[in-house]
Amino acid sequence: MERRPVSLLEWAYQEIRQMLFSGRLAPGEKIVVGQLAEKLSISPTPVKEALNRLVAEGLLDAMPRRGFQVKHLSAKEVHDILDCRLMMEVFAARKAVENFKRHPEIRKEMLADLKELENVEFHDYVEATRLEQSYHSSFIRLTENQHLMNLYNILFGVGFSFYVYASENHPMERHSEAQSEHRQMLEALDRGDVEGLETALRSHLERTINLYETFSSAFAAETLHN
Amino acid sequence: MERRPVSLLEWAYQEIRQMLFSGRLAPGEKIVVGQLAEKLSISPTPVKEALNRLVAEGLLDAMPRRGFQVKHLSAKEVHDILDCRLMMEVFAARKAVENFKRHPEIRKEMLADLKELENVEFHDYVEATRLEQSYHSSFIRLTENQHLMNLYNILFGVGFSFYVYASENHPMERHSEAQSEHRQMLEALDRGDVEGLETALRSHLERTINLYETFSSAFAAETLHN
Secondary structure, eight states, X not given: OOSSOOOHHHHHHHHHHHHHHTTSSOTTOEEOHHHHHHHHTSOHHHHHHHHHHXXXXXXXXXXXXXXXXXXXXXXXXXXXXXXXXXXXHHHHHHHHHHHGGGOHHHHHHHHHHHHHHHHSOTTOXXXXXXXXXXXXXXXXXXXXXXXXXXXXXXXXXXXXXXHHHHHHHSOHHHHHHHHHHHHHHHHHHHHTOHHHHHHHHHHHHHHHHHHHHHHHHHHHHSOTTO | OOSSOOOHHHHHHHHHHHHHHTTSSXXXXXXXXXXXXXXXXXXXXXXXXXXXXXXXXXXXXXXXTTEEEEOOOOHHHHHHHHHHHHHHHHHHHHHHHHHGGXXXXXXXXXXXXXXXXXXXXXXXXXXXXXXXXXXXXXXXXXXXXXXXHHHHHHHHHHHHHHHHHHHHHSOHHHHHHHHHHHHHHHHHHHHTOHHHHHHHHHHHHHHXXXXXXXXXXXXXXXXXXX
């Protein structure tokens, strides 16, 4: 159910993103525009437009005269994406602290995300990753920099399938450890503690990078969700 | 003249970007797909696909059922874009220094850009801005992080028209000062001096932000290049 009418292009774009994030379109898979349009019960034009937007965002490769292919991330690319996230989130910390008092609605959303992250069905890794994106994007939204937000969304989109995979493959302890790190970030915001927030973000993301190193060869070798 | 065959979409995308950067499509201008396709002597489909890619990159707004419009940057947005550039280029400095010796071809290109920047026709602000992008993107390319490069290109594209405008409105002294800052960056790379490079990048971009503050009201008030 859509809450408000959106264009067919916008709708197709969201649907295809969801298919990518949930693994229904898997890394390396070829996309035939006509078939996908049939599956979505709309004409090929908005489907093609949505696919081109996803090319610009780095989720698909366009193959001249041969359609589209779902990107397969190498181990190095996953590392590079996480490096970019570290750059953006740590950069955001100072402004997030400065602007925090002005955005009680964001604090409310962060608390709701934390609660949902605690209660999310253990095996629903797509929903857990969506909640993680929502929580972490709060720091970026707090900067009030729309262009940073745009870059962040593009980057998170490219890494999404990996985050789902990583979430599936974390040892159990990591999930509760990550939750406690999430809480520390909100506490740092509440105290107005820039260094505390930077440290919490940095160690959270560095632990993700380290954990990922332990299963990166497995990640690179297999095709996800298929 | 294209050096190698590209798809019609890719060609249209490059042509329209060039029209945006050179002010032939001005901020706030409405784009009628049919007219643009006629001007480019190709069919509307690749034109529309290219326009959607430019929407994803933030250079155009899509208006549901009413086509496209060239984005007009507010003073705050220009500031935010420059903040993001500062974030990326300063983040890149450490890895750029680490990897510099492995990329003699990039050093060669940087020297060529510097020389061209000195010789570029004083009034050719589009070409000067293209050279500035090429020079600054060297630091990002040196990180060997393709995802950072992608984000950087998207961001530089969004700010391009502003950089052309800023370049036109700089006082003369600023142009030679900027050149000397550009040279300092390369010298820092040659010395393997991370802090020196960070400082040079930071002060170069902070001066751009300050200078821009002095004419931001004029920038926000008028429509560029029209």
